[in-house]
Amino acid sequence: MRKIRKREHVENYLRTTYRGDTLLGDVFLEHNALPDLCLDDIDTKTTFLGKTVDYPIIINAMTGGTDFSREINRELSLIAKTFNIPMAVGSQTIALCENEECKDSFRVVRENIGENGIVIANLNAQASLDDVSNALEMIDADAIQLHLNPAHEVVMLEGDRDFRGILNNIENLAKNTSKPIIIKEVGFGISNEVAKRLYNAGIKYIDVSGAGGTNFIEIENMRYNSIDLSDIYGWGIPTALSIIESRRVSKDLFLIASGGIRNSMDIVKALALGGDMVGISGEILSYLLHGGYNNAKSYLENTIYKIKILMLLLGKRNIEELKNTDYRLTGKLRKLVKDS
Ligand SMILES: Cc1cc2nc3c(=O)[nH]c(=O)nc-3n(C[C@H](O)[C@H](O)[C@H](O)COP(=O)(O)O)c2cc1C
Numbered sequence: 001m002r003k004i005r006k007r008e009h010v011e012n013y014l015r016t017t018y019r020g021d022t023l024l025g026d027v028f029l030e031h032n033a034l035p036d037l038c039l040d041d042i043d044t045k046t047t048f049l050g051k052t053v054d055y056p057i058i059i060n061a062m063t064g065g066t067d068f069s070r071e072i073n074r075e076l077s078l079i080a081k082t083f084n085i086p087m088a089v090g091s092q093t094i095a096l097c098e099n100e101e102c103k104d105s106f107r108v109v110r111e112n113i114g115e116n117g118i119v120i121a122n123l124n125a126q127a128s129l130d131d132v133s134n135a136l137e138m139i140d141a142d143a144i145q146l147h148l149n150p151a152h153e154v155v156m157l158e159g160d161r162d163f164r165g166i167l168n169n170i171e172n173l174a175k176n177t178s179k180p181i182i183i184k185e186v187g188f189g190i191s192n193e194v195a196k197r198l199y200n201a202g203i204k205y206i207d208v209s210g211a212g213g214t215n216f217i218e219i220e221n222m223r224y225n226s227i228d229l230s231d232i233y234g235w236g237i238p239t240a241l242s243i244i245e246s247r248r249v250s251k252d253l254f255l256i257a258s259g260g261i262r263n264s265m266d267i268v269k270a271l272a273l274g275g276d277m278v279g280i281s282g283e284i285l286s287y288l289l290h291g292g293y294n295n296a297k298s299y300l301e302n303t304i305y306k307i308k309i310l311m312l313l314l315g316k317r318n319i320e321e322l323k324n325t326d327y328r329l330t331g332k333l334r335k336l337v338k339d340s
Pocket residue numbers: 009010013060061062063089090091122145146147184185186187209210212213214258259260261279280281282283285
């Protein structure tokens with residue numbers, strides 16, 4: 001059942017037509033006509049989980065557990081290796097009780113990335129301590145993402161209906177897990193209130209995964225004819241708002257800005273708003289499945305080139321400076337940001 005669902009998620013993702021709004025379009029960054037910089041000197045390196053990465057981009061959690069997803073993980077991890085960027089695997093729940101072949105569809109990521117690169121495990125936030133250690137060990141992970149996905153579960157016919165006690169579980173895991181824990185959404189965003197509760201529970205890494213990109217309500221809706229969920233496709237906290245509101249909780253939070261990140265402008269704006277890194281899932285998957293490995297690789301290559309162009313035009317020499325870019329908010333985003 002889980003294997004079929006995994007494949008359907010990927011296939012249905014490609015067929016989605018609803019286009020949400022991250023509200024990153026409501027962020028204005030000022031052009032600098034006097035950048036005292038040379039394009040070749042722009043430094044995009046940053047530090048994540050104690051290792052240096054060449055770009056502040058994560059290939060974010062998607063898949064694993066089947067032959068089909070093994071191939072996706074194999075190709076994405078070769079790309080991650082080429083660019084020296086981190087990659088997160090999809091939920092490993094499927095592999096915890098399965099055979100070695102199933103586990104190999106996740107292990108291929110560590111094999112390709114090598115011990116110096118960053119590989120991130122993934123489970124849901126209801127996982128037990130044993131599950132978390134097994135998932136980390138399976139791929140010799142540098143950290144584990146635990147996803148919060150109530151909107152996804154509740155629209156899935158076979159999904160969870162009971163979300164009690166998750167914060168207590170997270171607090172317990174944070175105290176007893178040897179590797180860093182990243183709490184992430186899956187495309188509906190983290191609010192200021194939720195980020196605060198997570199921070200107070202001992203969480204130092206949050207991936208906001210806001211609305212405006214992959215939409216699991218639509219993806220699930222394609223699996224059934226019994227109900228029309230299209231009136232709630234717009235649910236969720238747009239990524240731009242989620243970054244701003246989560247960043248307000250603390251400067252010490254390491255924030256991964258994800259959800260609808262598609263291009264260089266999205267990345268630069270997400271970092272200016274308060275992200276430390278960005279995560280990309282759906283967009284790179286589309287390039288991979290529509291045009292293969294070379295297509296996905298040149299998408300990333302061109303995106304990185306344009307990030308450097310934008311950094312030059314902002315007069316920012318490195319990622320630390322980019323994160324300190326002043327921004328102005330317009331339109332809907334300006335109205336939605338709460339007065340501090
Ligand atoms: C096909 C597919 C499968 C996914 N599976 C997982 C998963 O297993 N675990 C998880 O935490 N997030 C999963 N996600 C969510 C992504 O990690 C990300 O949070 C979300 O897609 C928003 O980013 P995007 O708009 O760049 O796709 C999946 C996304 C896609 C497209």
